[in-house]
Amino acid sequence: MAKFAIGIDIGGTNTKFGIVSRDGKIVVQDRLLTSKHDQVQDFIEELAEKLEPMIEEAGKKNIAGIGIGAPNGNYYTGTIEYAPNLKWKGIIPLAKLISEKFGLPARLTNDANAAAVGEMMYGCARGMKHFIVITLGTGVGSGIVIDGKILLGHDGFAGELGHVIVRPGGRLHKGTGIRGSLEAYASATGVRETALEMLTENPDVESLLRDYSINDLITSQTVYECATKGDKIANEVFQFTGQILGEALANFVMFSSPEAIILFGGLTKAGDLIMRPTREAMEAHLIQIFKGKVKLMFSELPESDAAILGASALIWES
Amino acid sequence: MAKFAIGIDIGGTNTKFGIVSRDGKIVVQDRLLTSKHDQVQDFIEELAEKLEPMIEEAGKKNIAGIGIGAPNGNYYTGTIEYAPNLKWKGIIPLAKLISEKFGLPARLTNDANAAAVGEMMYGCARGMKHFIVITLGTGVGSGIVIDGKILLGHDGFAGELGHVIVRPGGRLHKGTGIRGSLEAYASATGVRETALEMLTENPDVESLLRDYSINDLITSQTVYECATKGDKIANEVFQFTGQILGEALANFVMFSSPEAIILFGGLTKAGDLIMRPTREAMEAHLIQIFKGKVKLMFSELPESDAAILGASALIWES
Numbered sequence: 001m002a003k004f005a006i007g008i009d010i011g012g013t014n015t016k017f018g019i020v021s022r023d024g025k026i027v028v029q030d031r032l033l034t035s036k037h038d039q040v041q042d043f044i045e046e047l048a049e050k051l052e053p054m055i056e057e058a059g060k061k062n063i064a065g066i067g068i069g070a071p072n073g074n075y076y077t078g079t080i081e082y083a084p085n086l087k088w089k090g091i092i093p094l095a096k097l098i099s100e101k102f103g104l105p106a107r108l109t110n111d112a113n114a115a116a117v118g119e120m121m122y123g124c125a126r127g128m129k130h131f132i133v134i135t136l137g138t139g140v141g142s143g144i145v146i147d148g149k150i151l152l153g154h155d156g157f158a159g160e161l162g163h164v165i166v167r168p169g170g171r172l173h174k175g176t177g178i179r180g181s182l183e184a185y186a187s188a189t190g191v192r193e194t195a196l197e198m199l200t201e202n203p204d205v206e207s208l209l210r211d212y213s214i215n216d217l218i219t220s221q222t223v224y225e226c227a228t229k230g231d232k233i234a235n236e237v238f239q240f241t242g243q244i245l246g247e248a249l250a251n252f253v254m255f256s257s258p259e260a261i262i263l264f265g266g267l268t269k270a271g272d273l274i275m276r277p278t279r280e281a282m283e284a285h286l287i288q289i290f291k292g293k294v295k296l297m298f299s300e301l302p303e304s305d306a307a308i309l310g311a312s313a314l315i316w317e318s
Numbered sequence: 319m320a321k322f323a324i325g326i327d328i329g330g331t332n333t334k335f336g337i338v339s340r341d342g343k344i345v346v347q348d349r350l351l352t353s354k355h356d357q358v359q360d361f362i363e364e365l366a367e368k369l370e371p372m373i374e375e376a377g378k379k380n381i382a383g384i385g386i387g388a389p390n391g392n393y394y395t396g397t398i399e400y401a402p403n404l405k406w407k408g409i410i411p412l413a414k415l416i417s418e419k420f421g422l423p424a425r426l427t428n429d430a431n432a433a434a435v436g437e438m439m440y441g442c443a444r445g446m447k448h449f450i451v452i453t454l455g456t457g458v459g460s461g462i463v464i465d466g467k468i469l470l471g472h473d474g475f476a477g478e479l480g481h482v483i484v485r486p487g488g489r490l491h492k493g494t495g496i497r498g499s500l501e502a503y504a505s506a507t508g509v510r511e512t513a514l515e516m517l518t519e520n521p522d523v524e525s526l527l528r529d530y531s532i533n534d535l536i537t538s539q540t541v542y543e544c545a546t547k548g549d550k551i552a553n554e555v556f557q558f559t560g561q562i563l564g565e566a567l568a569n570f571v572m573f574s575s576p577e578a579i580i581l582f583g584g585l586t587k588a589g590d591l592i593m594r595p596t597r598e599a600m601e602a603h604l605i606q607i608f609k610g611k612v613k614l615m616f617s618e619l620p621e622s623d624a625a626i627l628g629a630s631a632l633i634w635e636s
Contacts, residue, residue: 072607081607130472144573146464146471153464153575154448155611163605164569168485176605251482255462255573257471287481287494289390289399293473 002064006051006104007312009111010034010070012085015043016304017051019058020312024122026305028054040088044101055102065105066098067314069114069307076156078108084175107314111135111307113150113159115299116143117317118310119262123301131260132252133299134161136245136267140183140190146256150317162187166248186245188220188266195223195237207233224270238273245274246281253282253290260295264306268298320382324369324422325630327429328352328388330403333361334622335369337376338630342440344623346372358406362419373420383423384416385632387432387625394474396426402493425632429453429625431468431477433617434461435635436628437580441619449578450570451617452479454563454585458501458508464574468635480505484566504563506538506584513541513555525551542588556591563592564599571600571608578613582624586616 004027008017011034018029030050037043055063072083078095080086099106109117116133119125125133129148135141140162144151151158162183163176170180171193184190195209195218208226212218226234249261267274279296286294301309322345326335329352336347348368355361373381390401396413398404417424427435434451437443443451447466453459458480462469469476480501481494488498489511502508513527513536526544530536544552567579585592597614604612619627 146469147467149465151464151574154577155575155607157607158573158575160572160575160605160607163572165565165603166486168565178603178605247483247486251569252573254478254481255476255570256469257473257476257478259472285483285496287478287496289473289475289478 003062004058005064005312005315006055006066007114007308007310007314008047008066008068008098009114009307009311010068010073010086011111011307012071015047016308017047018308018312019054019063020309022316024309024313026308027058029308030054035087038087040092040094040097043088044097048101051102060104063104065107065315066102067114067311068094068098068106068108069111069311069314070094070108071111072157073108073110073113074156075107075109075113075150075152078106080108105315109150109314110141110143110159112141113143114310114314115141115264115306116145116150116310117313118301118306119264119299120145120148121313121316122309123262123299123306124297125260125262128259130256130258131262132161132256132258133262133264134245134249135265136186136188136263137265138188140187144256145258151256161248161252164248164251166244182244182248186241186248186267191220191223191237191241191267192218194240195234198233198236198240202233205233207231209234220267220270224273227270227273235273238270239277241267242274242277243281246278246283247285249278249282249296250285250290253286253294257290258294260297262297262299264299264301265303271298321380322376323382323630323633324373324384325432325626325628326365326384326386326416327432327625327629328386328404329429329625330389333365334626335365336626336630337372337381338627340634342627342631344626345376347626348372353405356405358410358412358415361406362415366419369420378422381422383425383633384420385432385629386412386416386424386426387429387629387632388412388426389429390475391426391428391431392474393425393427393431393468393470396424398426423633427468427632428459428461428477430459431461432628432632433459433582433624434463434468434628435631436619436624437582437617438463438466439631439634440627441580441617441624442615443578443580446577448574448576449580450479450574450576451580451582452563452567453583454504454506454581455583456506458505462574463576469574479566479570482566482569484562500562500566504559504566504585509538509541509555509559509585510536512558513552516551516555516558520551523551525549527552538585538588542591545588545591553591556588557595559585560592560595560597561599564596564601565603567596567600567614568603568608571604571612575608576612578615580615580617582617582619583621589616
């Protein structure tokens with residue numbers, strides 16, 4: 001029986017990949033620059049140069065297949081469709097291209113779904129049948145598990161929870177042209193924008209954030225650092241972000257009644273600063289039958305590994 | 319093989335029940351007043367008086383079981399839990415009580431889930447694997463179907479879409495104490511409240527609605543009648559209601575990517591007055607990959623039968 005699966009996590013900037021044992025150990029890994037390649041064929045060539053020696057080393061017969069997480073990846077069709085963060089435009093039949101190149105079966109899904117599969121097999125969702133992973137990074141993504149399976153929906157695109165409207169008529173999301181979506185607030189980009197808005201609207205309030213340059217240095221990371229030093233505005237930024245995120249999570253609970261919601265990605269580094277207001281707002285907006293029932297937790301998988309783990313786990317998922 | 323199933327639809331005021339053939343014909347039906355009985359045992363006694371002769375007539379061996387739709391009905395446990403619209407308080411093991419009384423297997427779920435099963439077996443969702451039924455009545459309910467099965471969630475209470483927040487900090491829902499939920503706007507009660515608000519806020523605008531008494535006669539029905547006569551405020555009420563409902567539906571699409579959303583219940587009598595603004599708002603709030611893909615339709619099942627049909631269909635559902 002095959003002992004290993006390959007996991008490939010394709011991001012707008014970097015692609016990480018590795019060979020993973022069935023029990024979730026990454027035995028070897030590497031990365032390449034996604035953004036270097038205007039053509040997907042060139043990308044696959046560089047991937048092959050780096051990955052083929054690894055496959056040879058592990059023994060091809062020991063490898064069950066290749067799992068891929070990618071933005072706008074569609075599990076049903078194995079294609080990436082119109083991914084705004086990738087240079088490869090239109091519909092890319094990536095699972096087929098990869099499978100043909102390496103002579104191994106390949107499965108593709110979007111990156112947040114891959115993270116959810118990773119949590120189910122190797123993370124804090126082990127044994128759970130109903131949970132939601134929310135990825136809080138540059139954007140906001142989601143992987144929804146129902147009855148132990150990733151929710152794909154009619155067309156394979158279910159689980160775009162970053163794009164639900166949380167503030168009707170609110171902040172403009174430049175990528176989608178839609179106002180008031182969760183991603184406009186609860187992403188790293190959103191946190192930065194909230195900080196800039198609060199600094200502008202409160203010109204008389206002192207803040208450590210005013211020492212940073214607006215263009216480059218005010219990031220979700222600097223907001224976090226200032227908040228831990230007791231900065232009033234920086235703390236209010238997390239309070240506001242958590243309030244909106246918690247309201248959205250309450251709505252998700254009333255949809256699928258999950259056992260847990262797992263937060264994943266860069267913004268979770270803010271720890272209790274984001275967790276406390278998020279939990280409070282979620283509980284305040286739940287109807288009685290859901291109150292106090294849903295576990296809200298941070299992912300315990302190391303972020304750098306989770307994407308590879310999750311992608312590889314697609315191969316073991318029935 | 320059994321030819322019939324019994325369907326029981328329990329509402330706050332009335333309970334309707336009937337014997338239904340496998341192909342969806344109600345061969346006999348009757349009703350009783352739910353609200354007459356303070357104790358569930360008395361309710362079951364009256365139900366038995368009326369239903370037992372029907373069972374005898376059809377032949378007990380021809381009946382596969384009893385399906386029940388009820389507010390806050392839990393499929394997993396067969397119990398009604400803390401239903402605000404029923405006089406029976408706490409947790410009522412209704413499936414067990416009914417099964418013992420009639421000597422037939424019984425299944426229970428909430429009324430909106432029963433409606434969704436009815437649509438899947440006998441209505442416009444035949445052949446669909448992914449769809450959502452939204453019931454627009456005194457309240458707003460929902461039944462969500464994923465991969466051909468009712469979504470129940472971790473605890474059996476999934477699909478409480480009437481309680482999602484659509485206007486943060488908005489109109490108070492008296493039953494839940496939560497502000498800005500869908501039910502506060504897109505229910506018959508919500509339509510009445512919107513009309514009263516618009517009449518108060520626009521004292522100089524003439525309206526046919528001003529001829530009705532505020533306490534009793536302004537209802538979603540009178541708003542509809544005035545709107546069809548070209549009344550400006552009455553038309554704006556539906557425009558506003560559809561805008562909010564459509565936004566909420568867009569959020570639901572981005573969760574589960576259904577093939578269709580089916581609207582059901584009293585408010586759908588407003589036809590295009592509610593459908594047009596709802597569809598426009600839904601499409602405007604969807605990201606590109608979902609636009610123009612989701613069928614938004616009215617249920618074609620006669621409302622009086624649908625609840626009995628749906629409840630009976632629980633017995634045939636695998």
